[in-house]
Amino acid sequence: MASTSATLPSATTAPTTGPPLPPNSTRLPQTAQLDALLTIIRDKGTSRSDFIFYSDRIIRLLVEEGLNHLPTLEKTVQTPTGLPYKGVSFEGRICGVSILRAGEAMESGLRECCRSVRIGKILIQRDEETAKPKLFYAKLPEDISQRWVLLLDPMLATGGSVMQAIDVLLQQGVPQDRILFLNLVASPEGLQAVYKKFPQVRVICGWVDDGLDENNYIVPGLGDFGDRYWSS
Numbered sequence: 001m002a003s004t005s006a007t008l009p010s011a012t013t014a015p016t017t018g019p020p021l022p023p024n025s026t027r028l029p030q031t032a033q034l035d036a037l038l039t040i041i042r043d044k045g046t047s048r049s050d051f052i053f054y055s056d057r058i059i060r061l062l063v064e065e066g067l068n069h070l071p072t073l074e075k076t077v078q079t080p081t082g083l084p085y086k087g088v089s090f091e092g093r094i095c096g097v098s099i100l101r102a103g104e105a106m107e108s109g110l111r112e113c114c115r116s117v118r119i120g121k122i123l124i125q126r127d128e129e130t131a132k133p134k135l136f137y138a139k140l141p142e143d144i145s146q147r148w149v150l151l152l153d154p155m156l157a158t159g160g161s162v163m164q165a166i167d168v169l170l171q172q173g174v175p176q177d178r179i180l181f182l183n184l185v186a187s188p189e190g191l192q193a194v195y196k197k198f199p200q201v202r203v204i205c206g207w208v209d210d211g212l213d214e215n216n217y218i219v220p221g222l223g224d225f226g227d228r229y230w231s232s
């Protein structure tokens with residue numbers, strides 16, 4: 001049976017600060033709320049519908065944080081009171097790119113925040129002969145080199161798939177520093193690998209876990225995200 005002990009939370013409670021991150025990476029604020037959401041999806045007894053519901057909540061937090069990293073321009077509008085308001089507007093266009101199949105789970109969270117956003121897809125699978133990640137399919141907006149790209153994959157384990165996906169984006173002319181990679185749970189190994197190869201790609205994680213097991217699953221992790229989200 002799961003163990004519980006009550007603590008009085010505050011909005012800024014940080015249950016753990018976690019390990020230091022590479023300079024290109026940030027974590028969501030490590031609040032008790034986020035920890036509670038992650039605890040639900042980590043629990044192997046959580047039903048599929050709860051897994052989807054609470055993953056979607058974390059995805060929404062990640063997308064909102066990702067949007068904080070986009071540049072803005074000063075913009076002044078007239079309010080109904082007749083006075084001007086000096087605010088800002090987003091500087092450039094964006095698109096999402098999901099790494100199939102698990103990354104598709106993050107598309108609706110992006111659509112909820114960004115109306116009519118263009119979303120591309122990349123399928124990378126393990127090549128049975130080389131045991132390395134191999135590109136099987138990519139469908140991307142034709143003007144992707146002019147956009148900021150929110151790259152979506154819930155789990156950053158070894159980094160093999162996402163690094164292959166970043167290579168595809170670079171080949172399409174997207175500069176590294178216009179790529180923001182959003183994930184729910186990352187391993188320190190994956191973060192280091194991405195930083196070493198692509199130091200200008202920004203990585204935004206929900207949580208950073210302890211490491212990888214012998215099967216390259218994140219530990220303590222939450223198991224196979226795609227299976228738990230998509231398979232009934």
Ligand code: URA
Binds near residue numbers: 155156217222
């Ligand atoms: N992908 C997952 O779904 N889970 C992991 O732990 C690692 C990769």
